[in-house]
Amino acid sequence: MMPINDRNKGKGNKLAGLIKSTLATRLSIALIFIVILSSIATLLAGQHWMERYNEEVAQKLNASIAMYITNEYELVNKEGDAPNLEALRRLSHQAMIINPIAEVYLLDTKGNVIAHALPDPVKAAKVSLEPIKAFIKNPQILPIHGTDPRDPTRNQIFSAAEIRNQQNLQGYLYVVLGSKLHSEISNTTKDSQSRSMAVISIIMIGIIVTLTGLVIFRMLIKPLRSLSQQIQTFSCNQLRSDQKGTPTIQPASKLSSCDGISHKDEIEQLEDVFNEMSNQIEQQFKLIKETDHTRRELIANISHDLRTPLSSVQGYLETLIIKDRSLNESERTLFLKKAMNSSNRLCQLIGELFELSKLDSPSAEPNFESFSLIELAYDTLQELEIDLTNKGINYEVRTAFNNLQVYADISLIQRVFENLIRNAITYTPENGIIILDFDTTSGSAIDAIKISISDSGAGIHKQDLPYIFDRFYRDPNNSREGRNSTGLGLAIVKRILELHNSPITVESIIDKGTRFEFSLPNAT
Ligand SMILES: Nc1ncnc2c1ncn2[C@@H]1O[C@H](COP(=O)(O)OP(=O)(O)OP(=O)(O)O)[C@@H](O)[C@H]1O
Ligand SMILES: [Mg+2]
Incomplete structure (x- = not known):
């Protein structure tokens, strides 16, 4: 039976394996994040441009409404100082039936609302004339937004035309194309089927892009992962053989990556292995330098130690040869003994050097x-x-x-x-x-x-x-x-x-x- 500690360790390892932060996992998370963000952005942008397009179409379709009304109805009396309220009421009624999005306002030359046919009072007594003038001057560049007298915080598309008596400007007919009814209908259709279809399409595209991206990432990262694994195996094998050779305790970080519980991705692991290897190379260079220094020192010492007794032997033997006749028996024996001592010393040194080199060899x-x-x-x-x-x-x-x-x-x-x-x-x-x-x-x-x-x-x-x-x-x-x-x-x-x-x-x-x-x- 497995001890409880080992079982817990096993569970820990499994969990660590599941949340193992590989490069593929990180890139996948980044990709999913990017896809979600871009889907939301596409959805919002699509909605914005769709609304603008709808406004452009609606304003273009209804551009000539105001012009038509001013030609058909006499909305201001001949003097131009009073609105024809009866005509306005009729007009408003007809407009509501034919085009429910239209609300008709009569403006004076300064933009003041002088008459309308709405059941409720309007909130803005004056509207800006600038968009109205821009619309009349060039009705092709649309949409143009003007003040909504019913709700001055909102700008609406509109149709407008000048009211003239002969050549005199008497005011403007201002038809707002976003009536209360229009806003209500627009709000209720916000959750329409086409809108849901657009959202579903974007989600589907997001899923397809994510899955394709994940497959491509895995394919691209495969060689990098195998390289990282090979380098890791190589460095772990080296670490273990180092541990066998020298009984030093290795830092825990080094061993954890070899036990397969590293939380680092492939690039971080490569970076670690590279740093480790460069450290090892640096240390080995240092060691080679030191060894070379010691070797030189040893050679110098050995040659010195060998030369001293050798030259002593040579010296005594030379004296014996040169002064052979002048030396008495005891002097000759003394010189021979000294030569013998030096030669013994030489033998001892060579013997010890030989012994040490045998002990130093890796097969010792x-x-x-x-x-x-x-x-x-x-x-x-x-x-x-x-x-x-x-x-x-x-x-x-x-x-x-x-x-x-x-x-x-x-x-x-x-x-x-x-x-x-x-x-x-x-x-x-x-x-x-x-x-x-x-x-x-x-x-x-x-x-x-x-x-x-x-x-x-x-x-x-x-x-x-x-x-x-x-x-x-x-x-x-x-x-x-x-x-x-x-x-x-x-x-x-x-x-x-x-x-x-x-x-x-x-x-x-x-x-x-x-x-x-x-x-x-x-x-x-
Ligand atoms: N028991 C000791 N008492 C005092 N000094 C010692 C003792 N043992 C070693 N030393 C010192 O350490 C040095 C190194 O000793 P080591 O035995 O390596 O060399 P050595 O005795 O000089 O030569 P050899 O290689 O012939 O033994 C000696 O020269 C001596 O100065
Ligand atoms: Mg000694």
Whole structure:
């Protein structure tokens, strides 16, 4: 059965998958938004232009109404100072029957309403003459809107004609083509079938455009998505292999994209991968530069260290050849011994370099086995017995256990003991003491054995401590004393313990002593 936590995690992943923000999803949302907006805009614009078109048609059809009425009816008396109300009433009645959208007004020359035949009083006593004059002058450019005396807040299309007696302008006949009845009918037809059909058509077009757009988007984005997936797989594989190689904790953001719960679209993912890769390239360039620098330094050190004993051997041999006759027996033996020492040193250096390069090679794998650590320590001490006795140095092996089995490479760990104890002998004055301490790590389960090697020697300066494990690092005083030192001993120790995943630490007090400590996996 799946644990509750895992089930919740599964649900979370599903949800994340559903709302996964791919580029296609984002573009689809944008497309749907654009289609909805443009549909609304088309609907509103269509309505506006349709109304304008209707007005133009209505005004064109009824353009000559006013002219016709003024020709047929005598609406003002001969003097031109009073309207013919009876004629107006009749006219209005007939107009309402023939054309219900028309409302007839009689205006004086200044635009004042002097008579009308509406049952209710009008709200505007005066109308603007400008549109009326424009209509009379050029009745082709339509629609023209004029004041509606019934509702001055609205402008309406109209027909108009001048009323003249002989040549004298007596007023205007103003026929508004948007009567109360017209507005009422127009309002009731707003939801007419043709209007609903227009809305349905626009919605259908919107859906078709959206679906087509989505299909086209998916087709266009397909290669980009596959490229992004390939790059992501490549970078995730690299990340995992990096994690196997170096046990460092990767940032969560990097791992989440590899677990498939990224909320980023393809372009953002490509951007991330590009940034990651450029960072890696930058780091690798840095590493190459550093490695190149270290390599140059190493070559310089190696050539220097090889040349010194070699030229010393050459020097003694040359002296022996040149001064052969003048040298007595003891001098000859001394020179040969010195040449021998230098050649031994050369061999030691070449041997250590060879050992280090073997440990450095990627195929270097410790040969793990279970063995007794204390036995190995005694064996090593026995090998170094002569050096210990020569310097009168005592040693102690401290442990509360009789048998401590570790799981490690026996010959490599022996090399670690050898190098550390040899250093302790070298840097401890006569009659000093070396202590080897074996302890278990605290806790109920003993999973590691702690090993420390301390001496009562000269100690190491605080400022030198960070460098003692570097290759070719030696205490500058050593060379002065002419010791057979290569500066590779601790570098070999560190590399061997790295292969056992065990860090080594050092503590030192000047003139008191030095203590090295590391641990190995318990095999008991
Ligand atoms: N126990 C110690 N006490 C004091 N100084 C030490 C001790 N162990 C190491 N050092 C310092 O660290 C330096 C580096 O040690 P390392 O063993 O790498 O080189 P080395 O002893 O000089 O030469 P070799 O490669 O022959 O061992 C030494 O030169 C010495 O100055
Ligand atoms: Mg050493």
